[in-house]
Amino acid sequence: MSRINKNVILALLTLTSSAFLLFQLYYYKHYLSAKNGAGLSKSKGSQNGFDSTQWEGWFRIAENMGFQCLKIESKDPRLDGIDSLSGTEIPLHYICRLANHAIHLVVFHERNGNYLWHGHLRLKGHMDRRFVPFRKLQFGRYPGAFDRPELQQITVDGLEVFIPKDPVHFLEEIPHSRFIECRYKEARAFFQQYLDDNTVEAMTFRKNAKELLQLAAKTLKKLGVRFWLSSGTCLGWYRQCNIIPYSKDVDLGIFIQDYKSDIISAFHDVGLPLKHKFGKVEDSLELSFQGKDDIKLDIFFFYEETDHMWNGGTQAKTGKKFKYLFPKFTLCWTEFVDMKIHVPCETVEYIEANYGKSWKIPVKTWDWKRSPPNVRPNGIWPISEWDEVIQLY
Numbered sequence: 001m002s003r004i005n006k007n008v009i010l011a012l013l014t015l016t017s018s019a020f021l022l023f024q025l026y027y028y029k030h031y032l033s034a035k036n037g038a039g040l041s042k043s044k045g046s047q048n049g050f051d052s053t054q055w056e057g058w059f060r061i062a063e064n065m066g067f068q069c070l071k072i073e074s075k076d077p078r079l080d081g082i083d084s085l086s087g088t089e090i091p092l093h094y095i096c097r098l099a100n101h102a103i104h105l106v107v108f109h110e111r112n113g114n115y116l117w118h119g120h121l122r123l124k125g126h127m128d129r130r131f132v133p134f135r136k137l138q139f140g141r142y143p144g145a146f147d148r149p150e151l152q153q154i155t156v157d158g159l160e161v162f163i164p165k166d167p168v169h170f171l172e173e174i175p176h177s178r179f180i181e182c183r184y185k186e187a188r189a190f191f192q193q194y195l196d197d198n199t200v201e202a203m204t205f206r207k208n209a210k211e212l213l214q215l216a217a218k219t220l221k222k223l224g225v226r227f228w229l230s231s232g233t234c235l236g237w238y239r240q241c242n243i244i245p246y247s248k249d250v251d252l253g254i255f256i257q258d259y260k261s262d263i264i265s266a267f268h269d270v271g272l273p274l275k276h277k278f279g280k281v282e283d284s285l286e287l288s289f290q291g292k293d294d295i296k297l298d299i300f301f302f303y304e305e306t307d308h309m310w311n312g313g314t315q316a317k318t319g320k321k322f323k324y325l326f327p328k329f330t331l332c333w334t335e336f337v338d339m340k341i342h343v344p345c346e347t348v349e350y351i352e353a354n355y356g357k358s359w360k361i362p363v364k365t366w367d368w369k370r371s372p373p374n375v376r377p378n379g380i381w382p383i384s385e386w387d388e389v390i391q392l393y
Helices: 003-016 052-064 167-176 184-193 200-223 231-240 263-269 347-355 383-389
Strands: 024-026 068-075 089-098 101-111 115-118 144-147 151-156 159-164 249-255 274-280 283-290 296-304 309-314 320-326 331-336 339-344 375-380 390-392
Touching (some): 052 068, 052 089, 144 167, 144 331, 159 167, 184 231, 200 249, 200 263, 200 296, 231 249, 231 339, 231 347, 263 274, 263 283, 274 309, 274 383, 283 309, 320 347
Parallel strands (some): 024 101, 249 296
Antiparallel strands (some): 068 089, 089 101, 101 115, 115 144, 151 159, 274 283, 274 390, 283 296, 296 309, 309 320, 320 375, 331 339
């Protein structure tokens, strides 16, 4: 085997096989203005890694070695709501082929929250759809998000490459890595139609809610419990890329099969005491924790049926039970309040179930027992169970 073919095969293995994954990290840093970007956060720091000149140099070297190469670039989605920057393109994928071999170089970008993101491999109109069997590529069917891995350098056949120090964790992330971007352009349009609340009270609430959400996420991640943005917090992310200032709480969802008995004690240990506990693990469980300045953290547990999912609600003074029905959904990653966090992949269906077709219009008066279009009566707790299923603190 000639040296060049040997390197091609090695590169292919280290880049795409289940044994070795080559990381080429590209850090794309810039500042985003909150007033121009619907509450977008700033991404701080200097540019590191490969700059555009180095990428083009790598591209030319590959072509000089006899490779045919395809470069995939696209607009940076984070700049979508800023007119002066929305056309800025960033490198996403490089695909080079030689004879029957192909190398797929995936460009990972550093994002707020200390995670890595790669973009969608979307071919432009003039590109050859038969350049490589694109459907067989492991990356690029959709944008993806990954925990930032610690890298280690190894030498394979005389070549120095970097791989994740924990390759098993990285490989386990791949099938669950799908990423949904916040709709920055629509969020900007929303705030042009409905002026943002920039009062001291609103800004203070958003700051405290952000800190509460970050603390809750850190606590649940330590426990190994999957969760996602739910109810008003999910609506705020999808509609306006921000926390709704009049919501007065933070809402999370958890699948009941992911419940752990030490959730309550874990939150207590980080300064979030239990405010109320409604229901039980077998039926309509709901937990609420007290954050600072009277901000609540509400956790709703979701139960799966044959054709839908639901979470429960309980009225403390009457023992009445309620059920909120949702179409089945899966989880995707997004970026919100400077961290990587889960949301329902089927976001519109999820939000419309909870808020109806008019979810784009702000509603400040909300009755949790009557307003949601997906709420249904679900009986009454027997008085003999009230001590267990209605606990107020």
